Amino acid sequence: MNNLSILGIFVADLAFFGKIPKVGETILGKEFVVGPGGKGSNQSVAAGKAGASVEFITKIGKDDYGKMALKTYKETNVGTKNVFESDEYSTGVAAILLDKETGQNAISVVPGAAGALTIKDIDNARDTITNSSIFLTQLEVPIDVVSHALKIAKENNVTTILNPAPAAKLEKEMFPLVDYFTPNETEASFYIDGEINTVDDAKKYAQSILDLGVKNVLITLGEKGAYFFNQDQSHFEPALDITNQVVDTSGAGDAFNGALATALCEGRPIVEAIKFANCFAGISTTRIGTANSMPTRAEIDKMM
Ligand SMILES: Nc1ncnc2c1ncn2[C@@H]1O[C@H](COP(=O)(O)OP(=O)(O)O)[C@@H](O)[C@H]1O
Numbered sequence: 001m002n003n004l005s006i007l008g009i010f011v012a013d014l015a016f017f018g019k020i021p022k023v024g025e026t027i028l029g030k031e032f033v034v035g036p037g038g039k040g041s042n043q044s045v046a047a048g049k050a051g052a053s054v055e056f057i058t059k060i061g062k063d064d065y066g067k068m069a070l071k072t073y074k075e076t077n078v079g080t081k082n083v084f085e086s087d088e089y090s091t092g093v094a095a096i097l098l099d100k101e102t103g104q105n106a107i108s109v110v111p112g113a114a115g116a117l118t119i120k121d122i123d124n125a126r127d128t129i130t131n132s133s134i135f136l137t138q139l140e141v142p143i144d145v146v147s148h149a150l151k152i153a154k155e156n157n158v159t160t161i162l163n164p165a166p167a168a169k170l171e172k173e174m175f176p177l178v179d180y181f182t183p184n185e186t187e188a189s190f191y192i193d194g195e196i197n198t199v200d201d202a203k204k205y206a207q208s209i210l211d212l213g214v215k216n217v218l219i220t221l222g223e224k225g226a227y228f229f230n231q232d233q234s235h236f237e238p239a240l241d242i243t244n245q246v247v248d249t250s251g252a253g254d255a256f257n258g259a260l261a262t263a264l265c266e267g268r269p270i271v272e273a274i275k276f277a278n279c280f281a282g283i284s285t286t287r288i289g290t291a292n293s294m295p296t297r298a299e300i301d302k303m304m
């Protein structure tokens with residue numbers, strides 16, 4: 001059983017390039033791009049391209065952006081058995097304002113149909129979760145829904161990965177349901193009394209995160225790499241040294257999580273899975289976009 005299931009949201013990323021207007025101001029923008037987004041969706045695309053047999057669990061509206069989601073999954077080998085269609089809500093969108101000159105952004109995400117995922121939807125996706133060897137999710141879906149899905153996974157001996165993004169307060173009962181907890185530096189800092197920026201910080205605070213009750217901690221550290229820690233083992237994997245080729249790091253964490261889940265699904269030992277994810281995510285930063293920047297399995301196999 002090498003199946004992967006991912007729960008999360010899809011939103012259409014509506015990116016406006018130009019100066020970011022102040023409150024009350026109207027400006028003429030320079031460029032506009034629409035593309036697929038949402039952490040769970042990006043992670044599913046990453047997994048599909050990395051070669052996983054992946055099913056995405058989400059909800060979209062019956063509209064053009066919903067069609068864009070389905071087209072994306074068809075092109076990237078993502079299963080859509082549990083991509084539910086809402087009669088009431090439209091597909092989620094994110095308004096992304098980007099100033100290329102300053103690198104600043106301002107983002108407003110409206111999860112739409114995906115924000116209306118319910119416990120009943122998860123029950124309808126139950127077989128997909130229980131037939132998986134790995135279940136991966138984030139915190140963009142309502143937390144009670146995430147928690148219900150993690151419970152089903154754990155009750156059926158499915159290995160779980162929680163990418164706690166965006167960071168949010170969790171009931172303490174939730175942590176023991178998590179096999180791999182994969183925050184980035186900012187998200188990791190949210191769960192401890194301290195701040196994580198460097199590898200040394202990650203080493204210093206890893207035990208405190210483990211003490212929350214998760215089995216394994218894997219902190220991604222952007223251009224520094226990733227740090228893994230559990231009761232018996234620790235490992236630091238430096239990021240690919242590609243500084244002069246990096247053009248867009250948005251979606252790097254999604255690339256990492258989707259690839260990590262894929263490698264674990266294949267039964268690879270954790271350190272090997274981290275190397276695979278690190279390589280996959282590194283390459284994704286050399287291309288513009290989130291879902292559209294994911295490399296293919298063939299590229300990674302060639303590099304490794
Ligand atoms: N500048 C970079 N150079 C090489 N690899 C990178 C770079 N930025 C990110 N990565 C890779 O992507 C992973 C996730 O990036 P990170 O920024 O930690 O996640 P997020 O996108 O959630 O903030 C890193 O652990 C690393 O493997």
Ligand SMILES: [Mg+2]
Nearest residue numbers: 184221222253
């Ligand atoms: Mg980052």
